[in-house]
Amino acid sequence: MSDEKKRFERFRQDLKAAGIRLTEPRKVILRVLASASDHPDAQALYARAVAIDASVSLSTVYRTLKLLEERGAIQRHAFDDGRARFENSDGEHHDHLIDLDTGQVIEFRSDKIERLQAEIAAELGYDIIRHKLELYARRRS
Amino acid sequence: MSDEKKRFERFRQDLKAAGIRLTEPRKVILRVLASASDHPDAQALYARAVAIDASVSLSTVYRTLKLLEERGAIQRHAFDDGRARFENSDGEHHDHLIDLDTGQVIEFRSDKIERLQAEIAAELGYDIIRHKLELYARRRS
DNA sequence: TGACAGATGCAAATGGTTCGCAATAGCATC
DNA sequence: GATGCTATTGCGAACCATTTGCATCTGTCA
Numbered sequence: 001m002s003d004e005k006k007r008f009e010r011f012r013q014d015l016k017a018a019g020i021r022l023t024e025p026r027k028v029i030l031r032v033l034a035s036a037s038d039h040p041d042a043q044a045l046y047a048r049a050v051a052i053d054a055s056v057s058l059s060t061v062y063r064t065l066k067l068l069e070e071r072g073a074i075q076r077h078a079f080d081d082g083r084a085r086f087e088n089s090d091g092e093h094h095d096h097l098i099d100l101d102t103g104q105v106i107e108f109r110s111d112k113i114e115r116l117q118a119e120i121a122a123e124l125g126y127d128i129i130r131h132k133l134e135l136y137a138r139r140r141s
Numbered sequence: 142m143s144d145e146k147k148r149f150e151r152f153r154q155d156l157k158a159a160g161i162r163l164t165e166p167r168k169v170i171l172r173v174l175a176s177a178s179d180h181p182d183a184q185a186l187y188a189r190a191v192a193i194d195a196s197v198s199l200s201t202v203y204r205t206l207k208l209l210e211e212r213g214a215i216q217r218h219a220f221d222d223g224r225a226r227f228e229n230s231d232g233e234h235h236d237h238l239i240d241l242d243t244g245q246v247i248e249f250r251s252d253k254i255e256r257l258q259a260e261i262a263a264e265l266g267y268d269i270i271r272h273k274l275e276l277y278a279r280r281r282s
Numbered sequence: 283t284g285a286c287a288g289a290t291g292c293a294a295a296t297g298g299t300t301c302g303c304a305a306t307a308g309c310a311t312c
Numbered sequence: 313g314a315t316g317c318t319a320t321t322g323c324g325a326a327c328c329a330t331t332t333g334c335a336t337c338t339g340t341c342a
Contacts, residue, residue: 021307021308021309021320022308023307023319023321024307024321025320025321025322026320042298042299055321055322056321056322057322057323058322059299059300059301059321059323059324060320060321062298062299062300066300078219078221080219080273082297082298083297083299084298084299097261097262097265097267099267100270108261110261112257113254113257113258113261116251116253116254116257117254117274117276120238120249120251121238121276121278122281124249125280125281126238126278126279126280126281127279127280128276128277128278129241129277129279130277131274131275131276131277132274132275132277133258133272133273133274133275134272134273134274135261135267135269135272136270136272137262137269138270139266139267140263140266140267140268161289162288162338162339164288164289164290164338165290165338165339166289167289183329183330184329196291197291198290198291199330200291200292200330200332201289201290203330203331204290204331207331223328223329224330225330
């Protein structure tokens with residue numbers, strides 16, 4: 001089974017387990033999300049969904065995104081361009097490097113940084129619930 | 142001279158040098174910003190400005206904030222609560238820890254993390270222009 | 283002091299996101 | 313497979329932070 005199908009199945013099981021109806025629009029949106037390897041915003045997801053089923057509405061896209069985000073199935077990011085962007089939350093945690101010229105998002109991960117963050121928070125008397133590390137950068141010339 | 146006055150003077154010089162008029166509303170807003178030690182949003186700044194001079198408008202607050210941000214005199218942050226928040230950009234660079242329960246923002250800085258970030262970007266073939274590190278945390282119980 | 287470009291306040295526009303509501307469609311039951 | 317109840321949908325209107333058009337005002341410099 002492809003990663004895409006696995007993701008779709010995971011979404012489906014997740015909603016089912018929560019007693020949430022698997023409606024036609026939701027199926028379409030789950031499919032779109034499952035096959036996204038980038039960090040699309042709501043409009044982009046809506047466009048992809050409409051390409052599959054023209055009757056899907058933007059409201060439902062937003063509602064489904066919220067639903068999945070609350071259940072932890074996808075992650076919402078607010079990069080500096082204003083709108084929210086989403087990605088599947090399977091796979092391990094990672095941070096983002098945003099190419100300022102192209103808008104491209106590159107994922108990376110550093111255990112050292114993660115550890116340092118935890119240390120800093122601990123020193124201040126806090127436990128980190130989540131964190132956000134974004135590097136806005138330009139290709140080296 | 143107090144830090145507040147110094148900051149106000151810096152703002153004033155900065156605008157003057159750029160040939161930008163030092164109008165009454167701008168003076169009020171500069172004063173408000175110079176005396177802010179927290180991370181207020183536009184509404185909060187507007188409220189503080191109006192307390193000094195009731196004729197200042199929200200539009201002008203936004204316009205002045207944009208002006209100062211473009212000149213690098215203040216910094217805009219987009220924490221996860223939606224609206225933009227601002228702070229003076231004198232003093233050294235720092236990152237933020239946001240208390241999820243109170244909304245309080247604590248500043249911190251780690252040279253180690255800064256270095257690691259630069260290394261990671263370099264490995265990916267990038268130069269960091271700016272970055273954002275936010276720890277959303279809860280007080281340790 | 284006068285003139286003029288830049289700055290202001292106001293209200294209306296924008297853009298992303300959410301909400302109210304009447305109509306529709308899952309899904310459990312018969 | 314038909315029925316009924318409720319969750320879900322699409323639509324448009326509402327929201328909220330922020331921006332903008334425009335007629336009016338005001339720094340600034342000659």
